[in-house]
Amino acid sequence: MKTGSRILFVICLLLMAQGIYSQTFGEGYYRLTTQWLGNGKSLDVVNDGTNNQLQIAKTAKVSGQAWKITPIGDTGYFRLTTEWMGSGKSLDVVNDGKNNKLQLAATDDVTGQYWKITSLGDGFYRLTTKWQGQGKSLDVVNDGKNNQIQLAKTEDVTGQYWKITALK
Numbered sequence: 001m002k003t004g005s006r007i008l009f010v011i012c013l014l015l016m017a018q019g020i021y022s023q024t025f026g027e028g029y030y031r032l033t034t035q036w037l038g039n040g041k042s043l044d045v046v047n048d049g050t051n052n053q054l055q056i057a058k059t060a061k062v063s064g065q066a067w068k069i070t071p072i073g074d075t076g077y078f079r080l081t082t083e084w085m086g087s088g089k090s091l092d093v094v095n096d097g098k099n100n101k102l103q104l105a106a107t108d109d110v111t112g113q114y115w116k117i118t119s120l121g122d123g124f125y126r127l128t129t130k131w132q133g134q135g136k137s138l139d140v141v142n143d144g145k146n147n148q149i150q151l152a153k154t155e156d157v158t159g160q161y162w163k164i165t166a167l168k
Contacts, residue, residue, distance in 0.1 A: 025117075029066035029083050029167045031059070034140055035124055036158035039165075043067065043149065045082055045104060052089065052104045056140055056147045066167055067091075069117070077114035077130055079107070091115065093129055093151060100136070100151045117164070124161040128154070138162065 032043040037056060044057035045064035059065065063084035070079045070087075080091040085104055092105035093112035107113065114130035127138040132151055139152035140159035154160065 025069040025071075025078070025164070026166065029068055031065055031163075031165045031167055032067055033059070033163045033165070034159055035161035035163065036140060037146060039163070041147075045084060051085060054091075054102055054104065054149055056149060069164070072114055075114065075130075077116055079113055080115055081107070093131060099132060102138070102149055102151065120161055124163055126154070126160055127162055 033039050033041060034056075040059050041056045042059045042065040044055050044062070045051055046053040046055050047064060057065070064082055066083035068081045068083065068087070070081065071077075072079055081087050081089060082104070088107055089104040090107040090113040092103055092110070093099055094101040094103055095112065099112075105113070111131035112129055116128045116130065116134075118126045118128070118134075120126055128134050128136060129151070135154055136151040137154040137160040139150055139157070140146055141148040141150050142159060152160070
């Protein structure tokens with residue numbers, strides 16, 4: 001490869017990396033859906049009195065489906081909270097030994113609440129945590145009901161391709 005071609009190649013790689021790892025999200029709220037289930041099913045908080053369990057539910061204009069994506073300093077990670085529960089409850093990994101269940105937990109400085117949002121192209125993103133790393137991604141459980149989420153081994157499956165759509 002000639003020197004000019006190498007330089008152009010390196011510049012292209014740097015630009016692609018910037019697009020993949022430097023996601024920015026505005027001040028508003030967002031809807032999270034998957035490529036697999038489409039826009040008709042959204043990440044939602046179960047309204048059961050406890051209000052800390054998550055599900056994939058029929059898309060509706062409800063505050064439990066409105067997610068705020070807040071940068072955590074200059075770390076490249078984000079905190080995910082809902083309009084309904086506010087900034088005091090964050091999307092978190094349950095520390096139970098299996099470490100694949102998710103919940104809304106009291107907002108804290110823990111790596112299970114630090115989310116990396118990586119562009120996959122075509123408007124879809126992969127969501128991983130600082131704690132579990134790139135090897136586990138936010139995924140929809142493929143069990144016939146298809147309404148539960150988990151952290152699962154990162155794979156090229158559409159249940160791990162998340163669309164993040166601005167609401168307000």
